[in-house]
Amino acid sequence: MAATDPLPDPDRIEGAPHPRETAHLYGHAAAEAEVLSAFTTGRLHHAWMLTGPKGTGKATLAWRIARFLLATPDDDGGMFAPPPPTTLDIAPANPVARRLLQLAEPRLFLLRRGPNEKETALSQVISVDEVRKMKSFFSLSAADGGRRVAIIDSLDELNTAAANALLKLLEEPPARVTLLLIAHQPARLLPTIRSRCRELRLSPLGPDDLAAALTAAGGSVAPADTQALAELSAGSVGEAFRLTNLDGLTLYTALIRLFATLPRLDRAQALALADIAGARGAAETFDLLVTLIDLFLARLARTGTLHQTPPEAAPNEAQLLARLSPTPAAARQWADLAQHLSARARRGKAVNLDPAALLMDMLLQIDETAGTLASR
Template identity: 80%
Template sequence: MAATDPLPEPDRLQGAPHPRETHRLFGHAVAEAEFLRAHGSGRLHHAWMLTGPRGVGKATLAWRMARFLLATPDDDGGMFAAPRAETLDIPDSHPVARRLLQLAEPRHFLLRRGANDKETALSQVISIDEVRRMKSFFALSAADGGRRTAIIDAVDEMNTAAANALLKLLEEPPLNVTLFLIAHQPARLLPTIRSRCRELRLSPLGPQDLADALTQAGGEITPEDRTALAELSGGSVGEAFRLTNLEGLKLYAALVRLFATLPRLDRPQALALADLAAARGAAETFELLVTLIDLFLARLARFGATGALPPEAAPGEAQLLQRLAPHPLAARAWADLAQSLSARARRGKAVNLDPAALLMDMLLKVDETAGSLAPR
């Protein structure tokens, strides 16, 4: 990236619409209804923490709630008060919706990772300077004296100083301000931050909601691929978008065909698969293959431990799971392998080891474990 190129938005998935551009939310009617009940009661909490896996719609819901609050007049309790809202929908033509889309709404603050010190790339964390900017924003009076909002995407990315500064703001919230904190891993946050927020937990999407959300984001999915995509993405639209862009379903099917040869790994098949990650510009393919191998091992371990077959994510997967993980002892072996294998490959990639060699090493370790579990 040239020094003059604009930095990418840290909260936008490459190739997909930004959450502020995504007005329809699938699969989270319960969370929307809970927020509307709180709003209608007149006792709206000042801070809402949206939790759940990455890519399930937390940021989209946060933008919907902020748009709703800024576009909906407060009920003064008079006889001519507007009826209680039954939906968070705000027309695209509404001035607030247009201003939020352009990041030009004077009553809204978006807190996210900024540029690094040299302004050549995005910072890896949200710094205390960013939080101070938000606090200064709230110190100013709103132009109309009305409600103001802020979205923090994501609170997990704050460094320690930034988290402590946010905590002080939560302890003494500004008047008429509603904060929306997006948290992918809330257990890693300060307990005092969590305790001062009302939590809305968003669950992974089912196959139909995932397909609808993916279509809205510009992805393509056939009816026969819905179940497989829901299984491999964990119900995450963001992960499903990545899988479709990188042909993840085909890669996983190729892995299942390869692992069907265990414990005598088909070396030509394995080498062909590993070579996909060695091509020029194939860093994303390497990362996806590592993730898919890790996912296959997790599915093996889960089946061996519970005996419950998941919906197939590729043809022949169910039979393969039954053969490779017939009992809890096998499940333990696969779980132990999964715990170390992907981390080892990613560490090797970080120090510029050959991606094809790293993937081949992973495949050989899988073959070795399968051999150790094979009947004698």
């Protein structure tokens, strides 16, 4: 990236609209109703932690809540007060909605990763300096004395100093301020941060909601592929977007065809996949193939443990899973291999190993494990 190129938004999936631009939230009516009820009954918590798997709509919900809170006037109890709101929807023509779209709303603070020290790329973490900017923002009085909102996207990216600084803000929250905190893995956060927030947990989307959300984000999915996409993406719109952009369903089908030859791996098919992973400019495809292999091994472990195959994500997958992982003992061996291969892939990528060779090695180790299990 050239020094003059603008840095990408750290809270946006490449090729998809930013969450603040997303008009509709799919599959989370219960979470929206919970926020609306708290608002209309005067029990709006000062800090809401939005949790759930990555890509399920947490950021979209945060922006919907922020837009609603900043655009909806307080009920003053007067004779001419408007009726209580029944939805979080705010008209696109509303001045607040327009300002939020342009990141020009003075009553909102967006806390996310900023540029690194050289301003040549995004930082890998949210620093304590960014949290201090937010605290300074809240130390100033709102021009109209009204409500203010902060979106933190995400808590998982706070470094230790930043997390401690945020904790102090949660312990002594400013008046008329609502914090919307996005967390992908809340179990890894400071317990003291979690205990000071009201949690809104978003579940993975079902096939129909996932397809609708993907279409709204500019992607597309054939009706016949909705179940497979929901399985491989674990109900995450973000992951579904990556899968469709990189032809992930086709890649997974190719993997299933290859693994159907275990424990005598078809070398020609394996080399063809390795060549795809090692092609120039195919780093994202390599990453996706590693993800899909890890997912296949996890599905093997699940099959042997539960004695039940998950819904198919590719033709003939169920039969293959049942054959390769018939017992809990086989499931444990597949789970151990998944952990080993995942760590090896991370190390290999860190030291710039040849992607084609790295993928081929992973496939050969899977073949070796299948052979060991078959000989028992």
